[in-house]
Amino acid sequence: MRLVAVSVVKNExxxxxxxxxxxxxxxxxxxxxxxxxxxxxxEILRALQAEGLPLTLFHDEALANxxxxxxxxxxxxxxxxxxxxxxxxxxxxxxxxxxGRAALEAALLLAGTSQPxxxxxxxxxxxxxxxxTEPNPILRLRHSRRVPSVTRKIILPRELALDPDLVxxxxxxxxxxxxxPQPARPLPAGWHLAHLALRSPEHQVxxxxxxxxxxxxxxxxxxxxxxxxxxxYQLLAEDPELFFATVKLSADQLDLRPIYYHGGNLRFTxxxxxxxxxxxxxxxxxxLAASHGRLLDAARPExxxxxxAGLDIRELVRTSVPDxxxxxxxxxxxxxxxxxxxxxxxxxxxxxxxxxxxYAPATHLAVTAPxxxxxxxxxxxxxxxxxxxxxxxxxGVRQRQLAFTRINQRERLAVPLALRAGxxxxxxxxxxxxxxxxxxxxxxxxxxxxxFLPAGP
Numbered sequence: 193m194r195l196v197a198v199s200v201v202k203n204e205x206x207x208x209x210x211x212x213x214x215x216x217x218x219x220x221x222x223x224x225x226x227x228x229x230x231x232x233x234x235e236i237l238r239a240l241q242a243e244g245l246p247l248t249l250f251h252d253e254a255l256a257n258x259x260x261x262x263x264x265x266x267x268x269x270x271x272x273x274x275x276x277x278x279x280x281x282x283x284x285x286x287x288x289x290x291x292g293r294a295a296l297e298a299a300l301l302l303a304g305t306s307q308p309x310x311x312x313x314x315x316x317x318x319x320x321x322x323x324x325t326e327p328n329p330i331l332r333l334r335h336s337r338r339v340p341s342v343t344r345k346i347i348l349p350r351e352l353a354l355d356p357d358l359v360x361x362x363x364x365x366x367x368x369x370x371x372x373p374q375p376a377r378p379l380p381a382g383w384h385l386a387h388l389a390l391r392s393p394e395h396q397v398x399x400x401x402x403x404x405x406x407x408x409x410x411x412x413x414x415x416x417x418x419x420x421x422x423x424x425y426q427l428l429a430e431d432p433e434l435f436f437a438t439v440k441l442s443a444d445q446l447d448l449r450p451i452y453y454h455g456g457n458l459r460f461t462x463x464x465x466x467x468x469x470x471x472x473x474x475x476x477x478x479x480l481a482a483s484h485g486r487l488l489d490a491a492r493p494e495x496x497x498x499x500x501a502g503l504d505i506r507e508l509v510r511t512s513v514p515d516x517x518x519x520x521x522x523x524x525x526x527x528x529x530x531x532x533x534x535x536x537x538x539x540x541x542x543x544x545x546x547x548x549x550x551y552a553p554a555t556h557l558a559v560t561a562p563x564x565x566x567x568x569x570x571x572x573x574x575x576x577x578x579x580x581x582x583x584x585x586x587x588g589v590r591q592r593q594l595a596f597t598r599i600n601q602r603e604r605l606a607v608p609l610a611l612r613a614g615x616x617x618x619x620x621x622x623x624x625x626x627x628x629x630x631x632x633x634x635x636x637x638x639x640x641x642x643x644f645l646p647a648g649p
Contacts, residue, residue: 193295196276198266200259203402203472204284205232206395206464207388210328211284214457216245218288218296221274223266225250227259228233231472232462239460249649267360271353278309279348281364286313287330287386287451296383299507303377305349308367310376312340313387314615317540319443327461330453335446340384342630345377349474363493390540393439398423398469409480422600423574424543427537431518434492438538438545489510523548525644526618531555533633545640552625552634557618559644561611564646569618571605572640577624582637585619587612602640608647 197219201208212477216222225248226234234249242246250266263281270276278300282288290296290311301310315335326332346367352358358369366373390396403421427435533549561567569584575596584592584607592607609618625634 193277193301194221194275195280196270196274196294197222197280197282198225198263198270199223199234199284200225200231200262200266201284202227203229203231203233203398203468204230205236205468205471206412206461206504207284207329207391208233209236209458210330210453210455211287212237212245212247213458214287214330214453215280215282215455215466216247217454217456218293219246219280221246221248221270221276223248223250223270223274224583225252225262225266226250227262229472230475231468236460239281243459251412252446253448258307260360260364263364264359267348267353271350277350279350281345281352281360282385283285283350283363285388285391287388289314289386289451290379290383299379300347300349303379305351307374308348308352309379310344310346311379311383311385312342313345314340314384315387315390315448315541316449317390317441317446318392318439318445319441319445321604327463328453328458329388330451330455333388333391334388334448334450335441335443336449338447341387344376344378345385347379354558390439392464392624393436393464394464394469396424396435396439396540396543397428398472400428400571401473405476405480419598419600420542422598423602426602427545428513433543435543438540438543441538441540475605522641522643523639526557526559526642529556529558531620532557544638546640548639549633549635549638550622550639552622552636554622555620556635557620557642558614559611559618561613561616563613565611567609567611567644567646569605569607569609569642569644571607571642572602573605573637574602574640575624575637576598576600577626579624579637581623585621586610587617609644 195218199215199222199529201224204211205504212224213220224237224247226237226302228251237247237249240501241249250262252262265547267281269278270279279608280288300309317335317337319335322332326430343365348360348367352367358367358374359603360366361368361373368374384401389399398603400421404425407421412441424435427438531551531553533551535546535548537544537546573582576599578599580596580599582596583590584594584605586609591609592605594605596603620637622636627634627635
């Protein structure tokens with residue numbers, strides 16, 4: 193049986209050598225498309241190819257986000273020109289884990305060729321117990337989530353890879369005929385992909401900045417791909433301490449599950465850290481700046497000397513002093529009555545610090561005041577539901593409405609409230625509730641903080 197892996201990569205210099213060496217120990221050939229990496233990824237790939245690993249490298253000049261089209265092209269190429277019996281689409285942070293090559297062939301034979309095989313992803317997380325001197329992320333990351341993700345990855349048999357009416361969807365998590373997902377046969381227990389997306393704070397920073405800037409630069413910042421990076425970008429820009437607090441978990445929250453690495457010693461991977469972030473980010477930022485400059489040059493006449501007398505310089509209008517008493521993460525001053533979930537998180541995969549869910553149709557809280565007083569409600573929240581609207585109501589009177597313009601974007605509510613002496617009924621009413629196959633709760637909004645501040649003079 194001939195196995196061929198296909199990968200589309202970009203700026204993965206901290207893991208690419210370990211990934212390719214490990215993968216080539218499992219497969220007969222590896223096709224890798226490098227999407228204009230600037231952090232040293234392409235140089236490492238060329239060195240591995242020159243060393244003699246069964247590796248073929250590809251690139252193109254397109255600027256569009258065509259990752260899945262490229263992956264599907266490599267999949268068909270693997271079947272047509274590399275005689276693959278089975279094709280494994282793998283990202284650079286997906287590490288094949290199982291009993292061995294012979295057992296994999298046996299499992300694929302048993303699965304048959306009428307449908308794809310599939311295996312789950314098991315997320316690994318950095319912890320404070322990791323050895324910072326270990327350059328190989330596959331060896332450095334030793335702690336995983338206790339159960340695999342619901343997300344699965346497909347392995348395609350040759351005949352399906354050659355069918356022009358079938359394409360793998362984004363991430364190669366399912367095979368589609370038109371818009372209809374096709375069934376896949378799970379591999380036996382013991383097989384998974386160790387998922388190392390969260391391998392370092394530096395890599396987290398790089399992921400969220402590039403994803404959000406790329407998305408915004410395409411001209412449709414509120415639509416399309418990679419919406420799950422929005423919160424991470426906001427936290428990094430507005431509350432970096434909170435962002436970095438979500439990156440590493442305590443080892444006792446995870447299972448100790450070292451990965452059996454098949455790839456041998458690393459020869460071309462140098463110390464990474466923040467230098468890789470600079471190498472990956474600065475060329476892209478320069479491209480954005482140059483593009484912006486060309487747009488300005490095309491839109492305005494030749495510059496002229498501006499008369500200083502024509503400047504409209506005005507004094508800033510005095511406003512209330514910003515709240516410096518705390519950022520997200522504070523929950524105080526209320527008792528939950530209904531529609532309020534238990535404390536959860538942090539969840540590094542979603543860039544979430546500790547949080548509570550608010551459940552649809554409404555969250556009911558009791559706020560007790562020793563005497564009548566004016567306060568300001570400060571609530572930081574986000575939603576995963578399109579067209580979500582939240583109405584804030586105090587003692588039966590509507591106080592404020594928030595219409596979310598974007599999913600996974602943190603919004604801050606600052607609502608003046610006049611509390612009466614004794615108990616006050618505070619409610620958040622939601623127009624949407626999200627129910628999934630894996631969670632029957634009607635999930636409406638994620639609260640990252642909810643507290644009350646004394647009203648200003």
